[in-house]
Amino acid sequence: MAxxxxxxxxxxxxxxxxVQTQAFDVVVIGGGPAGMAAALAAHKARARVAIVERxxxxxxxxxxxxxxxxxxxxxxxxLTGPEYAQRFIDQVHATDIALLLNSMVIGxxxxxxxxxxxVHTVTLMSPAGMLQLTGRxxxxxxxxxxxxxxxxxxxxxxxxxxxSAGLAQRYINIENLKPGSRAVILGSGDIxxxxxxxxTLEGISVEGVYELMPYANGLxxxxxxxxxxxxxxxxxxxxxxxxxxxxxxxxxxxxxxxERLAPIPGTERVVPCDTLLLSVGLIPExxxxxxxxxxxxxxxxxxVVDQSLQTGVPGIFACGNVLHVHDLADNVTTxxxxxxxxxxxxxxxxxxxxxxxxxxxxxxxxxxxxxxPGRITAVALTKLNFxxxxxxxxxxVRILAGDEELLAGKVRAFKxxxxxxxxxxxxxxxxxxxxxxxxxxxxxxxxxxx
Ligand SMILES: Cc1cc2nc3c(=O)[nH]c(=O)nc-3n(C[C@H](O)[C@H](O)[C@H](O)COP(=O)(O)OP(=O)(O)OC[C@H]3O[C@@H](n4cnc5c(N)ncnc54)[C@H](O)[C@@H]3O)c2cc1C
Numbered sequence: 365m366a367x368x369x370x371x372x373x374x375x376x377x378x379x380x381x382x383v384q385t386q387a388f389d390v391v392v393i394g395g396g397p398a399g400m401a402a403a404l405a406a407h408k409a410r411a412r413v414a415i416v417e418r419x420x421x422x423x424x425x426x427x428x429x430x431x432x433x434x435x436x437x438x439x440x441x442x443l444t445g446p447e448y449a450q451r452f453i454d455q456v457h458a459t460d461i462a463l464l465l466n467s468m469v470i471g472x473x474x475x476x477x478x479x480x481x482x483v484h485t486v487t488l489m490s491p492a493g494m495l496q497l498t499g500r501x502x503x504x505x506x507x508x509x510x511x512x513x514x515x516x517x518x519x520x521x522x523x524x525x526x527x528s529a530g531l532a533q534r535y536i537n538i539e540n541l542k543p544g545s546r547a548v549i550l551g552s553g554d555i556x557x558x559x560x561x562x563x564t565l566e567g568i569s570v571e572g573v574y575e576l577m578p579y580a581n582g583l584x585x586x587x588x589x590x591x592x593x594x595x596x597x598x599x600x601x602x603x604x605x606x607x608x609x610x611x612x613x614x615x616x617x618x619x620x621x622x623e624r625l626a627p628i629p630g631t632e633r634v635v636p637c638d639t640l641l642l643s644v645g646l647i648p649e650x651x652x653x654x655x656x657x658x659x660x661x662x663x664x665x666x667x668v669v670d671q672s673l674q675t676g677v678p679g680i681f682a683c684g685n686v687l688h689v690h691d692l693a694d695n696v697t698t699x700x701x702x703x704x705x706x707x708x709x710x711x712x713x714x715x716x717x718x719x720x721x722x723x724x725x726x727x728x729x730x731x732x733x734x735x736x737p738g739r740i741t742a743v744a745l746t747k748l749n750f751x752x753x754x755x756x757x758x759x760x761v762r763i764l765a766g767d768e769e770l771l772a773g774k775v776r777a778f779k780x781x782x783x784x785x786x787x788x789x790x791x792x793x794x795x796x797x798x799x800x801x802x803x804x805x806x807x808x809x810x811x812x813x814x
Pocket of ligand 1: 424
């Protein structure tokens with residue numbers, strides 16, 4: 365049992381209250397698809413595992429994603445979000461993984477020493493009070509949150525009726541509430557596209573989807589199934605430049621944008637509506653990680669991890685949307701199984717996780733927006749994930765160490781909506797080390813068609 369300093373409310377005097385502590389090998393923060401897959405993989409490796417989830421239920425954001433399109437690669441079957449989540453919830457319930465629901469993690473203390481022998485203390489609050497869990501390994505699986513109006517600074521009045529698309533999804537699919545009658549959607553990411561269809565099916569008229577970029581940001585299949593099939597117009601290179609309305613949204617002003625994405629004066633148009641849904645990006649929820657001294661990559665806004673998904677803080681791993689934004693939950697599951705297995709190997713000292721063969725940073729170049737992992741510490745086959753910043757029909761992935769090209773992929777098309785992966789063979793990592801490099805560069809370079 366650990367102790368925790370608290371101030372007595374009535375006397376103001378410092379009191380020392382006992383805070384219960386429970387010991388595990390691996391503590392997983394977040395019970396979405398990432399947390400469940402990581403916990404199951406760690407449990408399979410015989411670790412004692414706990415999942416801490418702030419909601420009353422496991423499943424994360426998938427509980428509100430009632431449309432199909434999940435599980436195609438993992439289960440070779442098309443499932444809805446809740447069906448996909450339920451398959452993992454059932455597996456978790458069939459184990460002795462400790463579940464702490466309705467429990468919000470408020471801090472991670474890695475204490476001293478911070479090296480391979482460190483034990484992390486995870487502090488959580490639940491209706492029953494404060495609790496501390498200790499673990500040799502912690503898996504961060506807190507998902508992400510949506511960008512809001514204030515983050516993209518849309519001018520105009522501040523009436524009711526401006527929602528993030530995910531909040532509207534929750535209102536409709538879980539709370540049985542109708543956010544409005546006539547909607548404009550800003551942003552053509554997958555959540556925006558899916559909400560355009562959902563609103564239409566719920567009898568909310570969708571005036572159009574407006575996208576700042578000259579291309580749609582969501583998956584091609586979502587543009588077809590959610591907009592084209594329902595006759596919803598997609599306006600590219602267009603953004604909302606003003607919200608109009610006093611108590612409730614009455615209209616939005618939209619404007620075309622130029623090459624530098626700035627609104628073009630004279631192109632303003634007023635679109636009457638009572639609801640503006642924003643689907644303008646997701647931000648990994650890393651406040652806890654930063655407080656635990658985990659270094660973030662400014663490109664992904666997730667942790668800098670190595671090939672086993674371990675952060676710079678020994679014993680803390682990260683996976684799923686808190687690490688980088690995924691378009692498919694199936695990819696979240698695959699990645700998180702790796703993180704869970706690596707966390708268990710670290711905690712039980714059964715893997716090579718504690719051994720560092722090398723230290724190479726991995727950086728993006730050309731039109732690659734980011735690469736993951738950002739560090740390589742072992743000479744072994746490594747899957748590099750990356751995303752391009754703009755669509756190209758013909759480009760090639762090149763792996764470089766200094767001026768030396770070590771490997772080149774086939775010429776093909778790349779889209780920002782699709783997370784890509786490139787296998788980096790152990791011998792290429794060794795080649796970079798033999799050249800004395802401390803950095804490997806993944807460059808995606810457009811090529812002229814022959
Ligand atoms: C609003 C929204 C809608 C989406 N819609 C779709 C969609 O329609 N289709 C699709 O393929 N993908 C969708 N996604 C992407 C989807 O999030 C991912 O595919 C996948 O769910 C990510 O899994 P995850 O476990 O990393 O995150 P999540 O599913 O977000 O799970 C994270 C969990 O961590 C918990 N948590 C966070 N902080 C704490 C804390 N401090 N203490 C305890 N628990 C905590 C949260 O409550 C949550 O349950 C959507 C994402 C968002 C944000």
